[in-house]
Amino acid sequence: MGAGPVGLFCANFAHLHGLKTVVFDSLAEVGGQPKLLYPFKKILDIPAFSSISACELIEKLQTEDKQNATFILNHPVVDLKKIDRKFIIDNNFSVKSVIIATGTGSFTPKKFPLKMDDEIEKRVHYYVRDPQKFKNQKIGVFGGGDSALDWAAELADQPGTKINLIHRRNEFRGLESSVQKLKSLKNVEVQTPYLPKSIQIRDNLLNIGLKEMGTSNIIHERFDQIIVGYGFRANNQFVKKWGVNLNNNQIEVSRSMETNIPGIYAIGDVSTYPGRVPLIGLGFGEAQIAITTIMRALFPEKTLTIHSTSI
Ligand SMILES: Cc1cc2nc3c(=O)[nH]c(=O)nc-3n(C[C@H](O)[C@H](O)[C@H](O)COP(=O)(O)OP(=O)(O)OC[C@H]3O[C@@H](n4cnc5c(N)ncnc54)[C@H](O)[C@@H]3O)c2cc1C
Known part of the structure; x- marks a missing residue:
């Protein structure tokens, strides 16, 4: 859940591994903080781009996702329950694993x-x-x-x-x-x-x-x-009810990006661990770790191909 840059890349990477994804966002459009807060800024620290505007980055991430993931926008996820080995999102969607990529939370402008x-x-x-x-x-x-x-x-x-x-x-x-x-x-x-x-x-x-x-x-x-341009209020309070361990409103994760609840992962700005910095490139790497961990958990019998060129 969360279609900021990290959630978008995560859906791409999940698709590379043959996983089906459904991506929720509370806003009517994807792109998270870059699209909302600094769409015209030239970002200088995205690997392989010497400079790219925030809007352009989101467009590129989205192009891949459009074909491969199901997007449910205008949908702030509120409820998450674990029933047997599945998770039920907002009493409606049944999934095997959950990745929380809600950044600083759902935004409302001041x-x-x-x-x-x-x-x-x-x-x-x-x-x-x-x-x-x-x-x-x-x-x-x-x-x-x-x-x-x-x-x-x-x-x-x-x-x-x-x-x-x-x-x-x-x-x-x-x-x-x-x-x-x-x-x-x-x-x-x-x-x-x-x-x-x-x-x-x-x-x-x-x-x-x-x-x-x-x-x-x-x-x-x-x-x-x-x-x-008075800024935005962000609310991540909803995750408190889901039982995940928090540290200053961010979700504590292990080195495999897993929370204290098996099957729930957190990546991007919503996650925390010692030394984390709020940068997009780092979130991309976290998405790769989370998806690889999920693949190992869902298909323990498979020999996992790590490199995309071999998939
Ligand atoms: C002014 C500014 C400049 C920056 N410049 C740079 C830079 O140059 N380089 C860099 O690497 N980083 C930069 N950053 C940081 C970067 O924007 C963040 O690290 C990045 O956006 C984190 O991505 P994310 O996908 O984790 O979260 P976000 O971008 O916050 O996206 C989270 C998404 O989750 C959605 N969401 C929230 N709650 C829910 C819910 N309950 N249900 C469904 N959806 C939900 C939100 O609507 C949002 O779309 C900058 C940040 C700011 C504020």
């Missing part, structure tokens, strides 16, 4: 903290899926982390856009080099320290009241649309 009706909500976005839809518009980007900075840069690249990057502090949490790059762009205005206080639609534009922090000054800015 909402823009103002009361909004449906018309306003249509112009307020928490992700940027298709930057081209923002062409020739004035966009407000709210937030001080890497996602907000990346989205501002990506939208500034679109023809005819004007971007205001608005943050409540003068210092940004995201990379200083990204802040400097944005400041150097002609179509980007960095506005700090401002906090949104009111939002209305006037003359078919969003009219947002911004309070200068530490003063009583209010200025008004007009935007076609806004992007809210």
Whole structure:
């Protein structure tokens, strides 16, 4: 369960070994943190790619999976029971082994903290899926982390856009080099320290009241649309009920990626063991260990072919 980069690769690798997989994700689309939090970032530490954007990486992983795994999206897994030698997921799906790859958990965006009706909500976005839809518009980007900075840069690249990057502090949490790059762009205005206080639609534009922090000054800015990059809340609480051993909300695993419950494995950012680092490449290796262990458990009589070229 979990169709982040690690879950996607795991489904590919399971298929190489002839295993049938069903992949669940709580979101409507696959890709986990890279797709949601930093789609346009160039990732520099994926083996065999000197540089690849997060979106492109997910696309490549997904191409393989599309043909081989069954995807059940928009489905947060809640319930997991062991009955005899099988596992029952959400009282509906019977499987022989379970691999938990739920990363930091199911995401919900931190909402823009103002009361909004449906018309306003249509112009307020928490992700940027298709930057081209923002062409020739004035966009407000709210937030001080890497996602907000990346989205501002990506939208500034679109023809005819004007971007205001608005943050409540003068210092940004995201990379200083990204802040400097944005400041150097002609179509980007960095506005700090401002906090949104009111939002209305006037003359078919969003009219947002911004309070200068530490003063009583209010200025008004007009935007076609806004992007809210205040981050995401992640929830991994559901795994507590399944009886797996946790350490700070992460699942403890052995060197074969198995949890304390035989047949349940955890890989990627949801797993923990001494020395683990939250990196995609490492998660790929963990997927290979988990699948190899599952093959040995399910087919003890088989001599397992380890290399894909010999499968
Ligand atoms: C800003 C930023 C930059 C980063 N840059 C890099 C980098 O350059 N290189 C690198 O290697 N790593 C980087 N990382 C870390 C990397 O993104 C993570 O290590 C990686 O995403 C972990 O993959 P995962 O598949 O384990 O989990 P995730 O990517 O978190 O995916 C988990 C998936 O599980 C789903 N899920 C959660 N709960 C449930 C449930 N109950 N039922 C069904 N589905 C569920 C979620 O919706 C999600 O799709 C970065 C992280 C951040 C935040």
